Amino acid sequence: MEKTNIAIVGLGTVGSGVARLLLDHGDRTARHAGRTMWLRKAVVRDIEKAKQRMTLPDGVLTDSLDDVINDEEITVVAQLIGGLEPARTIMLKLMESGKDIVTANKALLAEHGPELFDRARQLGRSIAFEASVAGGIPIIANISQCLSANQLQSLEGILNGTSNFIVSQMDEKGSDYADVVAEAQRLGYAEADPTMDVDGTDAAQKLAILAHLAFGATINWNDIPRIGIDGLDPADLRYARELGYRIKLLAVANLTEAGLELSVAPTLLKIGTPLAEVRNAFNAIRAVGDAVGPVFYHGLGAGQMPTASAVVADLIDTAVGRTKLTFQTLEYFCGENPPRAIQRDAASLKGRFYLRLLVANHPGTLGAIANVLSDHSISIASVIQHETDTSESTDRMVPLVIMTHEATEGAASEATNKLEGLSVVSGSVVRLRVKD
Amino acid sequence: MEKTNIAIVGLGTVGSGVARLLLDHGDRTARHAGRTMWLRKAVVRDIEKAKQRMTLPDGVLTDSLDDVINDEEITVVAQLIGGLEPARTIMLKLMESGKDIVTANKALLAEHGPELFDRARQLGRSIAFEASVAGGIPIIANISQCLSANQLQSLEGILNGTSNFIVSQMDEKGSDYADVVAEAQRLGYAEADPTMDVDGTDAAQKLAILAHLAFGATINWNDIPRIGIDGLDPADLRYARELGYRIKLLAVANLTEAGLELSVAPTLLKIGTPLAEVRNAFNAIRAVGDAVGPVFYHGLGAGQMPTASAVVADLIDTAVGRTKLTFQTLEYFCGENPPRAIQRDAASLKGRFYLRLLVANHPGTLGAIANVLSDHSISIASVIQHETDTSESTDRMVPLVIMTHEATEGAASEATNKLEGLSVVSGSVVRLRVKD
Structure with a gap:
């Protein structure tokens, strides 16, 4: 049976989960990959600490990234360290030495995606990142492939x-x-x-x-x-x-x-x-x-084994060759793709709103508030004001909750400002969006 | 841009949905496939009827399967006719003439899967079948690939x-x-x-x-x-x-x-x-x-466009080359894979049960029933017996519903037979499984 040699960089929670799946379930990964998925190296910063965490076969654990970079037989690397640096530099080095990458680092992709993906394309390498969003839910593959029509x-x-x-x-x-x-x-x-x-x-x-x-x-x-x-x-x-x-x-x-x-x-x-x-x-x-x-x-959405499940699925896809095809086809984060315009005029967006105000408990309050909303063409869907203890002074402020019908974000924002200026309203108004 | 020539066999509800996606959204499919997905032929039984259903570009519609079989430039065929025959024979012919297949026909796969998949492997062809189960839910790809760890x-x-x-x-x-x-x-x-x-x-x-x-x-x-x-x-x-x-x-x-x-x-x-x-x-x-x-x-789970969405995703996967890799790797329905044993001794399966009986409305009924259940080590979790009109005769039969705690299928089945034999129970007992 053919063999794909794999390295893990970073043996934290997710990394050790990935190591465990590769080491304990070689039959399973081989069945899905049509080849042996062989863990050849695991790079850590502190070998002694890693040994306390888990036992690996002799010769797998190393604190030298060069043991991976200089090993031409390692073709796929699960890079499982967080943060931006040195993660970015390590990923570039690994790709430059001919490795395909699997990563769970969403911050790195969100920050440096275009640079890393462009470099991967130049080098003919691929980056798989299923584990970077929603852990065990395979949403990357589903959006990129399954829903492609x-x-x-x-x-x-x-x-x-x-x-x-x-x-x-x-x-x-x-x-x-x-x-x-x-x-x-x-x-x-x-x-x-x-x-x-x-x-x-x-x-x-x-x-x-x-x-x-x-x-x-x-x-x-x-x-x-x-x-x-x-x-x-x-x-x-x-x-x-x-x-x-x-x-x-x-x-x-x-x-x-x-x-x-x-x-x-x-x-x-x-x-x-x-x-x-x-x-x-x-x-x-x-x-x-x-x-x-x-x-x-x-x-x-997180946790050791759900995330490791996503990483190992990506390792298998990369070893089988599916990742390369997808990566070449979809041109992820390619600067040449005309980006879709992003709606920046939030004011015109429509939605329903929840408002919570602290209001004076006396006649005319609800009328004043309703007038402000009406002035901004916002109609009220429902109101909660609970009866308060009548023995207390009517000067006390009481909470008032309003659900609106559909209105624009702009109108809701302006009305909120106006409401906060009313003498019958105390402090700031809580405003949340509502989805039905 | 590279081009993949596609044929559709069967232009019913799903087939015409697939044609519409290919014809109206060529930009979209090209973006996901990295090549033009070109509808070259649509084979129907009755050309006049098909023309009433939808308008296709000149030369696409044909009533001759040979127009597809003899056209070497067509490499992928969406075979969207139901039933076992002639669907099976057509699929074999298409594969023998070098076409990769996309199908939604679950009955055909459930019945002739091993034969069709073995033949595809012999011929170096692939069969994609996302649309055969759960329509728009991409469950085939998710089980075969995304959850492969x-x-x-x-x-x-x-x-x-x-x-x-x-x-x-x-x-x-x-x-x-x-x-x-x-x-x-x-x-x-x-x-x-x-x-x-x-x-x-x-x-x-x-x-x-x-x-x-x-x-x-x-x-x-x-x-x-x-x-x-x-x-x-x-x-x-x-x-x-x-x-x-x-x-x-x-x-x-x-x-x-x-x-x-x-x-x-x-x-x-x-x-x-x-x-x-x-x-x-x-x-x-x-x-x-x-x-x-x-x-x-x-x-x-069904409907024209959700199913067409699955078919077109498969057409794209096949054109890109992912399907072939998956198909070769996973050896679907390969006779050489040792099949997992199927649990045939249903009697030992455990579960909770819902029982509905028609019982005599007089003293001792519930006790007699409870004794039968108890004799089979089945304990009662809850009971519903609604009060009936007291003006009516107590001879009337009334419904009694029992939810059990966990028991074996065998015990529940035996107890049901015993209950049906009791003089206080009329007719047959309704027994349903419960999942918490």
Whole structure:
């Protein structure tokens, strides 16, 4: 049987999962690849630390990247180190020495995709990156190949498992954001510094990659308007539920007549719809194509073995030769492809909105607020104002929640500013988008 | 730009959808294939009838298969005629004249897969069949390639859109089976003779294909135990709902220690779980892999454009060369692969059961029934017996519904026979499986 020699660079959580699949399930990978998938080298920074993590066959573990670069028999490398540098330089070196790459590093691709993919094309190499988005859900292959007969019209995704875990727990237990983050860190669902996960950066980077595949748009992830879940108040989760919705950190790419609308934001989703019911560390994506209609994918978005599953599928595809064909054909991140216009005029986008205000509990308040909305052509779909204890002074401020009918983002934004200027409204208005 | 010449054999619903995608969206298919996907011939039985259906460019329409067979420039053929013959003979002829095949004909593959795939291998040709299972859901590619790092442990699917439409409508409207079938026929969701859809044949054929891909099992679809929805009573849908379940026609392939368990049967699924919420003509599949965990797919299982989407994706994969690599590697339906043992001793399978009995409304009835169950080590999880009109005679028979805890199929079957022999039980006992 033919043999493909493989190296892993970086033996962290995912890397050791990949090593385990290759070492423990050689029969399985050989059956799917039609050849032996042989782990020849695993490059780590600290050999002693790696030995504590897992036992590898003699001669596999090394701390020298040159052991891979100078070994012509190694043709495919799973590069599984995070961050931008030295990951970028290592990837370039590996490709220059003739290796095809499999990676899970979405930040690197979101930041340096065009450079790395151009270089790969020049060198006749390929980069596979299924594991970079949505872990165990094979969304890259599905968009690039399986749905290739379609013009995709929209992608909506829950792409960050940490945020979804936090929001699910806040929703189910009514806990505060800070308490749930502490619990998520204890359980290993959130990093010591979870900023990139909870502020929407990670979801925006993944969305930039998916939107490129689906719409040919070359997007700087940093240009995607994004709001994280770090400012989310449990009160909004409660009111949303009362209205029949859950709040999720939703990444959206939507093809409109004006161009491609992109956003990452906490969004109200109707209870019972598939995206609203995605719990804890799961991810999900709903794609709509003009031929296939809606297709929904749900699976584990992170974790050692789901991510390793995606990496090993890519290693097999690369060894079989499918990756090279796809890579050559699709010209990922090729500067010569005319990028699709990105919708930058957010003001004209339409949607429904959830507003929460702190208002004076006296006659005329609701009228004043309704007038502002009406002035901006925003009509009210539903209102929640709970009765307050009548023994308390009517001077007390009380929460008021309004769900609007469809309105433009511009009108909603202007109306929000006006509402914040009213004397009957205290502090700032919480405004969230709603998807039915 | 390179060009791949394509023929379509059979210009029915799906065939004309494929023609439309190729003719109207040449830019799109070219972008995904890296070459022009050129529709050169469409073979039909009746040219005049085809002309009424759609307008094709001059010279494309023909009623002679030889126009395709003798045209060496046609390299890929979408063979979109149903049934076993002449479909089988045509496919063999096309492959013998050097064409790669794309097909949606699951019955043909379920019946003659080994012969057709062996012949394709001998001839160096490929057969792509994404459209044969679950229409727009790309489950073939996902199992064969995307989840290739996994040993799949189970597949559960709603694979027949007609049955699911009928069951959903019975559930939502409380209508009788016959009335809903008539409506489904009127709306085009059911054929004039819907037997193959509603008796579980179609789902069993699809399950045989998926189980082969997932578990390497070569299965005669006719050996899969199957119960259709044609005997379903609206009363059972009502009781199921009262217990917190919906009934769906579920196809299951489950890898157990004793082998591969396969079945198609109406099954109670807990309300709120993804499979239970699959409505109308949608299909869905839940796959569990040992690395990736659970992955859930949901989309349109039939219809012109969803199925055409799958066919055109296969045409692109074939033109690019991916199909040939996959086909050569995976050795689909290759007689030389040791087939996985199929679990034939259904009696030892464990599960929960729903029982509905018509019982005498007098003291001692419930005790007699409980004793029979207890004698077979079956414990009762819940019971529904509604109060009946006390003015009526106590001799009247009343329905009694029992949900059991886990028991073996063998025990449940024996207990059912015993219950049917009790003097307090009238007629036959309805027994359905339950999945939590």
